[in-house]
Every structure is written in structure tokens, then in C-alpha cells.
Amino acid sequence: MMTICVKIMALRFGRSARLLRNCAAFSTKLPIDSRHVTQKLVFSEFGDALKVVRQEEEPLPAPKPNEVVIKMLAAPVNPADINTIQGVYPIKPPLPAIPGNEGVGEIEAMGSEVVGLQKGDRVLPKGVAWGTWRSRAVCDANDLIKIPNQLGVVEAATLSVNPCTAYRMLKDFVKLQPGDTVIQNGANSACGQNVIQMCKAWGINSINIVRNRDNICELRGYLKDLGATYVFTEEEVRAIDLFKKAILPKPRLALNCVGGKNALEMMRHLDQRGTMVTYGGMSRQPVSIPTSSLIFKDIRVFGFWMTRWSTVHESSPERVDMLDDIVQMMVNGQLRPPAHKLVAFNNYKEALSNTLSSKGFTGMKYILDFQKD
Numbered sequence: 001m002m003t004i005c006v007k008i009m010a011l012r013f014g015r016s017a018r019l020l021r022n023c024a025a026f027s028t029k030l031p032i033d034s035r036h037v038t039q040k041l042v043f044s045e046f047g048d049a050l051k052v053v054r055q056e057e058e059p060l061p062a063p064k065p066n067e068v069v070i071k072m073l074a075a076p077v078n079p080a081d082i083n084t085i086q087g088v089y090p091i092k093p094p095l096p097a098i099p100g101n102e103g104v105g106e107i108e109a110m111g112s113e114v115v116g117l118q119k120g121d122r123v124l125p126k127g128v129a130w131g132t133w134r135s136r137a138v139c140d141a142n143d144l145i146k147i148p149n150q151l152g153v154v155e156a157a158t159l160s161v162n163p164c165t166a167y168r169m170l171k172d173f174v175k176l177q178p179g180d181t182v183i184q185n186g187a188n189s190a191c192g193q194n195v196i197q198m199c200k201a202w203g204i205n206s207i208n209i210v211r212n213r214d215n216i217c218e219l220r221g222y223l224k225d226l227g228a229t230y231v232f233t234e235e236e237v238r239a240i241d242l243f244k245k246a247i248l249p250k251p252r253l254a255l256n257c258v259g260g261k262n263a264l265e266m267m268r269h270l271d272q273r274g275t276m277v278t279y280g281g282m283s284r285q286p287v288s289i290p291t292s293s294l295i296f297k298d299i300r301v302f303g304f305w306m307t308r309w310s311t312v313h314e315s316s317p318e319r320v321d322m323l324d325d326i327v328q329m330m331v332n333g334q335l336r337p338p339a340h341k342l343v344a345f346n347n348y349k350e351a352l353s354n355t356l357s358s359k360g361f362t363g364m365k366y367i368l369d370f371q372k373d
């Protein structure tokens, strides 16, 4: 088994930079092409993404000694990006702003004092709301996380939000053991697909709830192929008798990104002292918790926000370990990227309008592809 380590974290760069600044072995200084320009998406006011986001071209400054030029390869359009542009997300970047919270780029050139990175290395932004929807960027080398080049572009571009969210929610709230059961709604979301695959890899049963649709058999098949133990539609959830018949233990953890009745039905199936973690509200319906569940079942209820976790743990060993684990699972084929469509950067409106749809049923993650015309 190939061992790949994300040994890279900018926290390590800081120290090595001082130690190795004048080391010839690391002085892969590359000529800076002053003609570099970037094509970027930008918004100057909050509002409807299709109306306020525009495309602009801008010359890039030459990188300072500690900076690099990155050529972006791919960046997904996530619901949170749309909410940020709408001004309804807790992160409100100063305007004008470049949208895009995650994505992968390749080092194209670097300043004279950058160490530990070379031309062609693949990198992710370390911080949140970095602005990935641009063809090129100049930034401080310490603001980047180097990842193994073996990772596929789509896996790398979608690494830092949904797989990390799934990982933390499965690790941080309940000490799950092989054989335990997790129940989740929005199971076909990018995050849900990661939950399914991590559960499978860790020997945990997953009960997966999706909305009914014409091609439900196809969706069930897709999720089962990822490793889902069971897939139910919202209408089928109440009648689940797997626990009464002792086919599976009752869930110890419920993951909710939908809210409303769907979340309530999930909570009914939780075991005594079970935990529900809410991380999204796709139905826009509130989560109501029956008083009896709190008192007689001692149900615990939490929220989770990856952005907060990443900010608090920006350069922490836990983050390094998490990324190492996720990269390893991707390289081993245990973690596939979500169903997706790559869209040429110039066709960004297609990606925005599909992610915007309040009806859902999009069926895939839209990813801006900077290499496609």
C-alpha cells in the first residue's frame, strides 16, 4: 500500500523556510513571467449570484520573495459559495470579492525565498474564503497546503470541505465502533457520499435517506455501490423496522443537512443517548426537537460548521492527520469524488444556476474547470 503523507502544512513551511532559506538544494527559483494575467469571477454587491457575479481579466503582480504564482486547475461550486454571494452566509468578505472557498491549483512560479514548494506542485488554500474562482493567483506560500500530485484533480479540488466535514462529524461527536449505525439525510449530497464511504471503510452501518425521484432505483444503486448499507426515501423512513427486528443496532449518530420533518423522523430512530448533528438546512425548515426525546431518551443535539473548525485548527496536528487520512483513503480508492460535472470556467453561469436551484434534484456537484475552453 502506497503511503502518502500530506507533509506540507504551512505550519511546517514556516520553520523550514528559516532553516533552508539559503540552501542551494531548495533554490528552484523560476523566472517570473510579468505577462501573467488572471481571469477572475468577482462580485461587488451581495445578491442573486447570476446577476452580481461577473468575469474580469486582471494583470497579476510579480510575486514577492515569499509568494508564489498559482495556476488554478479546478474549483467546485458549493451551496455555501452561493449563500456567501447572496450575503446570507456568516462569512461576509469585504467587497469586491472573488468567490470560491475550495479548489486546487498548481505552482507556476515562485519568489526567491520560497522553500518546500516547486513548480508543478499541487496546492490547496489553507484559509477559508480564499477566492478560488480565478484562473491564477499570487499569494503567500505559507497560505497553502501542498498535496500529493497523485491525487486526481477532482478529488483534490473537492477535498477541503465535504470530506473533512464528513470526517469530523463521524469522529468528533460519538466514539463510533465497527458495527455501530449512523443515519443521515441528504445522503446523495457530496457530504453524504463521503459519509457513506467513510462508514464503509470503518465498518459502520449507514442508513441513508434521500428524496424520492423518478430515477430512485438508479440513485439507490449508486449509493449502495459507494457502500451504503440501506437507502430509504423520506416517505419510507417512518416505517423502517430494521431496529425493531434487531437487524441493525439503533443509530448512535444522526447527521442532518435537511431539517424539518425529515430530521424529526431521523431523530425518532436514534438510540437512547443518541446524538444528532445538524450541518445544513436544505429544506429551509427548522429542526424541531420533541421534548420527550430530550427528557426520556436523553438525545443530544449539536451543530457543526467546518469553517469554524478549520479556522480554529488552521495549523494544528489534527488537521494534518485528517488530511493525511483522507488523502490516503482517496489514493486507496476508498473515497471517490462526488458525482460531478466539469464546466469550463467561461461557462460559470451553468454551474451557478444549477447549484442555485432551490428545488434541488441537480444530481451532481458542478466544478469549474480552468483547463477546459
Ligand code: NDP
Binding pocket: 078, 079, 080, 161, 162, 165, 186, 187, 188, 189, 190, 191, 192, 210, 211, 257, 258, 278, 279, 280, 281, 282, 283, 284, 304, 305, 306, 307, 338, 358, 359, 360, 361, 362, 363, 364, 365
Ligand atoms: P450538494 O450540492 O452536493 O447536495 C445538495 C443536497 O441537498 C442534495 O442531497 C439535495 O438532494 C439536497 N437538497 C437540495 N435542495 C433540497 C431541498 N429543497 N430539500 C431537501 N433536500 C434538498 O451539497 P453539499 O454536500 O456540498 O452540501 C449539502 C449541505 O451540507 C448544504 O446545506 C451545505 O451548506 C451543507 N454543508 C455544511 C457544512 C458545514 O460545515 N456545516 C460543510 C459542507 C456542506 P436532492 O438530490 O434531492 O435535491
